[in-house]
Amino acid sequence: MTIRVAVVGGGPAGSSTAEVLAKAGIETYLFERKLDNAKPCGGAIPLCMVSEFDLPPEIIDRRVRKMKMISPSNIEVNIGQTLKDDEYIGMCRREVLDGFMRDRAAKLGANLINGTVYQLDIPSNDRDPYVLHYADHSNGTAQGEMKTLKVDLVVGADGANSRIAKAIDAGDYNYAIAFQERIRLPEDKMAYYEDLAEMYVGNDVSPDFYAWVFPKYDHVAVGTGTMKVNKAIIKDLQAGIRKRAAKRLEGGEIIKVEAHPIPEHPRPRRVVGRVALVGDAAGTVTKSSGEGIYFAAKSGRMCAEMIVEASNNGQKVPSEADLKTYIKRWDKKYGATYLVLDILQRVFYRSDATREAFVEMCADIDVQKITFDSYLYKTVVPSNPLVQMKITAKTIGSLLRGNALAP
Ligand SMILES: Cc1cc2nc3c(=O)[nH]c(=O)nc-3n(C[C@H](O)[C@H](O)[C@H](O)COP(=O)(O)OP(=O)(O)OC[C@H]3O[C@@H](n4cnc5c(N)ncnc54)[C@H](O)[C@@H]3O)c2cc1C
Incomplete structure (x- = not known):
């Protein structure tokens, strides 16, 4: 017994x-x-989940090795250059x-x-x-x-x-609502998203989160999230991301629409x-x-x-x-x-100026390495103090340049 x-x-x-x-x-x-x-x-999982939870390769539909951060003024920053050959973000159904x-x-x-x-x-x-x-x-x-x-x-x-x-x-906990459309794209448009995921930031796509285009098995998931839980606002934000990614989604057919709460903190x-x-x-x-x-x-x-x-x-x-x-x-x-990501959200998702600063900062190779390592392996890899100082200086520099710290 x-x-x-x-x-x-x-x-x-x-x-x-x-x-x-x-x-x-x-x-x-x-x-x-x-x-x-x-x-x-969205179905994105970090690399360490595959090994820690012994997931067979067929669970992963796509291995994303490139990520594009897109600022409110549509400045695109490619991240992923620091990835080693066998590193990726897994996309699954x-x-x-x-x-x-x-x-x-x-x-x-x-x-x-x-x-x-x-x-x-x-x-x-x-x-x-x-x-x-x-x-x-x-x-x-x-x-x-x-x-x-x-x-x-x-x-x-x-x-x-x-x-x-x-x-x-x-x-109770506060929660965000995530809204997502599954869109089947013509072959040539889908090829663009073969191993690429996009994250868009800006007031037009989310006042407090980001919007995304993630490649799935044979389509893309296009969505946004916000803590402003109001149907009309969410519809506007989804229209925002559809507009920003319009060229890349041309000829696409919506195959599913879905929404679900995302908790914001522990109960x-x-x-x-x-x-x-x-x-x-x-x-x-x-x-x-x-x-x-x-x-x-x-x-x-x-x-x-x-x-x-x-x-x-x-x-x-x-x-x-x-x-x-x-x-x-x-x-x-x-x-x-949790604390670091909470602070990141408060500092960088505050306004379009701070979001521009955030995207600019993502261009830095050291920032990319630390961000990817902590996402893929769920450990904050200690970097040498010089690199850390450089990142802090970069962060402040980016924020000041974007006039993001102005009240
Ligand atoms: C649009 C959207 C995009 C997201 N994208 C990502 C992403 O790309 N990567 C990522 O890591 N996270 C993502 N998340 C978050 C992720 O989906 C959740 O954190 C995750 O699913 C939590 O897993 P869970 O097992 O706790 O709960 P769930 O996955 O919600 O599982 C709960 C299960 O319980 C069952 N259930 C519920 N009530 C009952 C009941 N009364 N009796 C019996 N069964 C019941 C349900 O059917 C369900 O199978 C996203 C969330 C949303 C909404």
């Missing part, structure tokens, strides 16, 4: 949680409401990535349930089980058959609109009782880049490792304090990364 753990949500966060638990022999139930779910997403990670967790022993969790009953003491109420869709119907499951521990990996977070009163409570939140449910996306896939998978893995450790491979039920150790470890490992 081992402890029973329910993992709600079979995206990158949930599957990596379930994988670690199942490997340790813990009785694991992984709930996913839609087994062919294609999460609205979420239905493929999520399906692979979920199936792997199931093969390793997690009980995969095609079910929608509607309710979580919380026990009044620290011994009784949690009760999940869910619709089991294995009969092939959308409404499914209502069932219950009793477990000792729950991991909420059910994304930005998490029901588990609501059930434990984890508190006030990420562990309550014997329930822990991971991934978007917890709010692990980074500011300014809006990156969340790697952090979702990593938070799931770290949470599960904590459960395995505290339960002595499933022999005893971990306490709230045990689960909170996962949060402490997480904040210690990534606190600085």
Whole structure:
């Protein structure tokens, strides 16, 4: 007999949680409401995710080696010159990535349930089980058959609109709305985006984020994000990016339109009782880049490792304090990364003048190297003090030249 753990949500966060638990022999139930779910997403993953999560090459549709930053006045800066031959940003389809990670967790022993969790009953003491109420869709119907499951521990990996977070009163977070159109381009136009992704900044495309054209399997994803959650504004911003990239998107056909919230910061409570939140449910996306896939998978893995450790491979039920150790470890490992990206967003996405300065700064090879290394490998690679001084001077110089620091 081992402890029973329910993992709600079979995206990158949930599957990596379930994988670690199942490997340790813990009785694991992984709930996913839609087994062919294609999460609205750009699908860009850092190189370290491929090795750390042992992803086979066929998961990666495209290897992006060039990135173009485009300023409000349409100055283009090519970044990527510092990449080594075997370095790239991976572009994947979420239905493929999520399906692979979920199936792997199931093969390793997690009980995969095609079910929608509607309710979580919380026990009044620290011994009784949690009760999940869910619709089991294995009969092939959308409404499914209502069932219950009793477990000792729950991991909420059910994304930005998490029901588990609501059930434990984890508190709200601010969020941005990301809007994206999938556009199929004529062959010659698609060739341009073969291994290239574009990031556009400017008030016309987003007041507080960036807009993008990312190459996907056989089309491009064109989108924007903003914290100004208002339908009319988002439509205008999307028109803005369509206009800026108009020449490159000529002859394109929209094949899908999608929108989804992106959390802006962690929830006030990420562990309550014997329930822990991971991934978007917890709010692990980074500011300014809006990156969340790697952090979702990593938070799931770290949470599960904590459960395995505290339960002595499933022999005893971990306490709230045990689960909170996962949060402490997480904040210690990534606190600085979140802070730096938050500051970057505040300083550089403030106005079109600061954005011009930002793009100008991206032309610097040292800046490119540090930015790419920290994105690809998720470690802030210490550079020598001279390079660091040079970057600081460049940053201030760029901001002053763009009159960006004027009140
Ligand atoms: C438009 C857009 C573009 C983005 N681009 C990128 C990018 O290029 N790179 C990047 O790294 N990040 C990107 N992100 C962020 C990234 O998509 C998320 O951070 C990531 O998906 C979080 O993973 P997750 O497993 O926590 O949650 P999700 O991927 O949201 O997975 C949650 C899963 O839970 C299931 N679920 C939900 N509720 C229930 C329930 N009640 N019962 C059962 N199952 C349930 C859902 O079906 C889903 O499969 C983007 C986000 C958006 C909106």
